[in-house]
Amino acid sequence: MGKVLRLKPMIGRELANSEEWVVVGENSFPFVVEKELAEQLMSGELNKSEINHEIIDFINDEKLLLSEGNQFISLVENNKLSFRIVQRGIFTLGVLSFVIVIISVFLLDIPTGNKLIYDGLSLPVNLVILVVFSTVTTFFHELMHYFFSQPMQTSKRVLHFHLLKGVASVEMSYIWAWSFFARLMAIFSGILLDLILLAILTVIQYISQNLFFELLRSVLWVRIIWQFQFQKSYDGFLLISILKDDLFFNENRKYQFYKWIGRFITLLLVVFWALPFIFAIIR
Ligand SMILES: [Zn+2]
Secondary structure (H helix, E strand, O other), rough: OOEEEEEEOOOEEEEEOOOOOOOOEOOOOOEEEEEHHHHHHHOOEHHHHHHOOHHHHHHHHHHOOOOOOOOOOOEOOOHHHHHHHHHHHHHHHHHHHHHHHHHHHHOOOOOOHHHHHOOOOOHHHHHHHHHHHHHHHHHHHHHHHHOOOOOOOOHHHHHHHHHHHHOOOOOHHHHHHOHHHHHHHHHHHHHHHHHHHHHHHHHHHHHOOOOOHHHHHHHHHHHHOOOOOOOOOHHHHHHHHHOOOHHHHHHHHOOOHHHHHHHHHHHHHHHHHHHHHHHHOOO
């Protein structure tokens, strides 16, 4: 009998389209391993003689060994009824908002970068509104990620990490062990909120016929399209990784295809938003 290593609590599940499992502990990078090892990791005890060195090194590097006075939180997904209702409610509202936004392309327009400058305002006031609106909506976008990536038990420490580092941070990697819809909402909730806000502003503009709202809508259009620059690890990339259930999608051959779509989207942002915005300022 070799030495037994005691581990912090870890959670995991079998990956779709793969024999392998993903296992994560608090603040650790996810392990992608065979079922047998996954079960050992989740059991909380490892027989040192049966495990290869790489795994032991990884456990040490990720500080997953249990030691005296360790405090840890449960990373299990929140499946309280109230939370599930909010999850589904936001998802449904987001999908409805998407439909409204698509319809608005035909009834109103797509507010391109020139609309970021509104004639009814002086330039300084206009720019202040732009910055304030972008900052406030970005904060709420991040707050959505934070809210939907909270495990069953919450801790203040997790909040701190999330708001500072955003959704792609290691501290959130535990969502990989969650069910599909819980993972989807942790990643997609930011864009869903952007869509909901955009739909509300679109309806207000349509009813009031006030072109000031073009300015705010344009900001949100950029925010949403921005995420789909798949060559960067923004929400769009994470969304594809979740849909494919592939933690290493950036190493997948199919990623090349998405990268090209992403670069095309960058080009659209430059041509239809960045340049018209600059021209509207220097006009
Ligand atoms: Zn986001």
